[in-house]
Amino acid sequence: MIDKTALWTVIIGLGLGSFFLRFVFTGLVGDKQMPAWLLRHLRYTAVAILPALVAPQVLWPSATDGQFDLPRVSAAVVTLGVGLLTKNVLAAILSGAVALYGMLYLVG
Template sequence: MIEASTSQIWTVIIATGIGTFLIRFSFLGLIGNRQLPAWALRMLRYTPVAVLPAVIAPLLFGNGPNAMDPIRLAAAFATLAVGVSTRNVLYAIIAGLSVFIGLTALGG
């Protein structure tokens, strides 16, 4: 295991904080009040569609103790079905969460 001194840890924390701030500021602070080009707006529409599977997939197919859990798979299927049928990310999230909470309360 690698040993790190307190000053090294704080240096990494501060550098990461500055880097994160600069990345966010470059998008929000510098171009926040300008109109984005049409191609950028078109790409930003796909952000929720890309983020939702990226967050959920490790929970479903990972190596942890809850991988391939029937309750999680049912919630994922409900999320997918509602998302495809309504084309609304919020409705899909609510449906998946409702199925997960409901099935967990029944017997999980």
């Protein structure tokens, strides 16, 4: 087990760091107009972060100890296809979830 002091130090440190990152944008820059080049780059934040969060779970799923898993790869392909065809994030996420749980039900 981790020492309680170390655990709370990490929790408080991460909380303060997270608050500081948000405060920089909302508290210090919130009432100022941001440059166009920064706004252009911020539009791609979600597009960059979501695949980075999902890719490890598709390529090296912890549920199968890193072995290839057909349901997760199928769900990723369905999600990508629906997202490209419809340009609708919600439809892509829901179709991927349905594909994942459907394949898990079928494959086992």
